[in-house]
Amino acid sequence: MAERPPRAAFLIIGNEILSGRTRDRNLAVLAEALRGRGIRVAEARVVRDERDEVVAGLDALRARYELVFTSGGIGPTHDDITTACVAAAFGVPVVRHPEAERRMREHYEASGREATASRLTMADVPEGAELVFCAGTPAPGYRIGNVYVFAGVPRIFAGMVATALDSLPQGPRLRSRTITVHVGESEVAADLAAVQDRHPGLELGSYPQERDGSYFSELVCSGADEAAVAAAVADLTGTLDQRAIPWSAKD
Amino acid sequence: MAERPPRAAFLIIGNEILSGRTRDRNLAVLAEALRGRGIRVAEARVVRDERDEVVAGLDALRARYELVFTSGGIGPTHDDITTACVAAAFGVPVVRHPEAERRMREHYEASGREATASRLTMADVPEGAELVFCAGTPAPGYRIGNVYVFAGVPRIFAGMVATALDSLPQGPRLRSRTITVHVGESEVAADLAAVQDRHPGLELGSYPQERDGSYFSELVCSGADEAAVAAAVADLTGTLDQRAIPWSAKD
Structure with a gap:
């Protein structure tokens, strides 16, 4: 933990x-x-x-x-x-x-x-x-x-x-990775819920965005454990690949 | 009241x-x-x-x-x-x-x-x-x-x-008038305190602003009573005039 x-x-x-x-x-x-x-x-x-x-x-x-x-x-x-x-x-x-x-x-x-x-x-x-x-x-x-x-x-x-x-306490470094998909978040809601269930210690957020009338979603995996974040991201992107939903990732 | x-x-x-x-x-x-x-x-x-x-x-x-x-x-x-x-x-x-x-x-x-x-x-x-x-x-x-x-x-x-x-309750309309002065707020702090003392029912706020390295202050008079707001604004601007501090007003 x-x-x-x-x-x-x-x-x-x-x-x-x-x-x-x-x-x-x-x-x-x-x-x-x-x-x-x-x-x-x-x-x-x-x-x-x-x-x-x-x-x-x-x-x-x-x-x-x-x-x-x-x-x-x-x-x-x-x-x-x-x-x-x-x-x-x-x-x-x-x-x-x-x-x-x-x-x-x-x-x-x-x-x-x-x-x-x-x-x-x-x-x-x-x-x-x-x-x-x-x-x-x-x-x-x-x-x-x-x-x-x-x-x-x-x-x-x-x-x-x-x-x-510099004088503040130093906490564990938080790792975070953002996966962007160019679909509305309702397209991936069930997938996200399943990924979250499989990675309960992780924080998985979904942030609907709109730019120039087109919707996209930012899916953010974050947590203090780098390996756990990486595993969740791999699980999520694997699911997206299976469903043929293109994605891009950034830190 | x-x-x-x-x-x-x-x-x-x-x-x-x-x-x-x-x-x-x-x-x-x-x-x-x-x-x-x-x-x-x-x-x-x-x-x-x-x-x-x-x-x-x-x-x-x-x-x-x-x-x-x-x-x-x-x-x-x-x-x-x-x-x-x-x-x-x-x-x-x-x-x-x-x-x-x-x-x-x-x-x-x-x-x-x-x-x-x-x-x-x-x-x-x-x-x-x-x-x-x-x-x-x-x-x-x-x-x-x-x-x-x-x-x-x-x-x-x-x-x-x-x-x-449209379905919300209708409150008294709030009146508000903003006086902008191109001096830092510390230049007018004593004047503002005096105006506030003379108009206790009124809300008189001072908001320091900075744009391109120069400071100015927005002095906001607000309240539900139009006449009281106007009286406070007259008092404030009269004080600024006496001190030869240029001001501009907007609603």
């Missing part, structure tokens, strides 16, 4: 995602980065910029998953309430972090702008948090307990994920 | 969203359609294609929100478990819906394909469900209680939302 991958959750904080104004681009970035560490994103939630919502989401997810990542709500404006919520969830005060403040003052001085009170609120973190810096901004994200609190702006979010990545 | 808008939640069912393979496009479509009915999406969750996860998500959301929408997991393959989960959550059996079966058989006959057992599973719904059809597919979505169960494929999801829209 392969080692179970660590599980992560993602809490997206922001009315603008729920209103449809802004489309989240961070979940895919996080999932792909974590996959490289053998960590699986097992759940994601999007909540409004409201204290009770954020605290409840944080508490539910941090109790259940090894790792929690958040995006959004750590900027300088009145609707940026994430840090207050994280501090409340952990029962600690919000404090100004001297290293964050130093970097921010240095940054604003160098760029000829003022380190205003609003800007310096971005140096405030829950007591005990460890800073997570990235290129392009002096305002840090941070980790407290098993919760990583990152910015929502995609470029900065991605930078903070990249900074934190 | 304006009437409180009905609140909806969105449950996205699918490993492919959590793995980053597929980016969700349905939340924004749902949010925009519901906004036209004065209904707000208050929370969204993404869960894996696992029975306990789906049932727990459904139960949490349907108890809390007036309306719940789901996407994904109603296709013909072994990993399409949404209908079984919805039936379990409502404590009813899964039954074949005669009208759905009739339409599907008709469709496949007309297109010279076979109505296989796999395909006909898409005519199975929780007992008591009302069908929601849309153009482009004979396989229906459905409503049971306050839960709307729709397909994950974006074009079909959008079609099902459009079909259901």
